[in-house]
Amino acid sequence: LADDLWSQSSGINAEYGGDAMMRTSRKPEIMADAAYAMLSRDPKTFTGNFCIDEEVLKEEGVTDFDQYHNCPGEALSPDFFLGDDYPVPESYTSNEPFKLGGDKIAAMMSKFQPLMTPEIISKTGILFAIDFGDKTYVFDLKDSGTISEGSGEGADVTFQMSPDVFVK
Secondary structure (H helix, E strand, O other), X not given: OOOEEEOXXXXXXXXXXXXXXXXXXXXXXXXXXXXXXXXXXXXOOOOOOEEEHHHHHHHOOOOOOHHHEOOOOOOOOEOXXXXXOOOOOOOOOOOOOOXXXXXXXXXXXXXXHHHOOHHHHHHHXXXXXXXXXXXXXXXXXXXXXXXXXXXOOOOOEEEEOOHHHHOO
């Protein structure tokens, strides 16, 4: 068996997330320290685990997580791949959450909104849509940096996907 390690907060580099996302993400050192802690455990008793970096380090007695933050004091962005049921990092705060609706797809779409920074918009310059059959979400990375429900007409590219695959 093998163990898996995942980050509790986003780990965005400047090329893909821009300066805004860099300020709300962690340094790669948190993953290195968590991996080292996992590899130092007894493989006879510690195997087949899915671990979260912050949880591993808390188990090791780490309490200062600012050392891993790109900009201590800034709110952290949670990793949206962990899902809605997973608690966000303790240092994550959000003023007014972005809402598109109450279903799981809308909840997932809302997690993309913080990634739509001016830097990303200037680097991508596209309009794309994700068509789920009964609902289509349009990502405007050309002008406004918004996500909205719509027809997807005029999109540079449209992805078609079944909702059950998207939310897995």
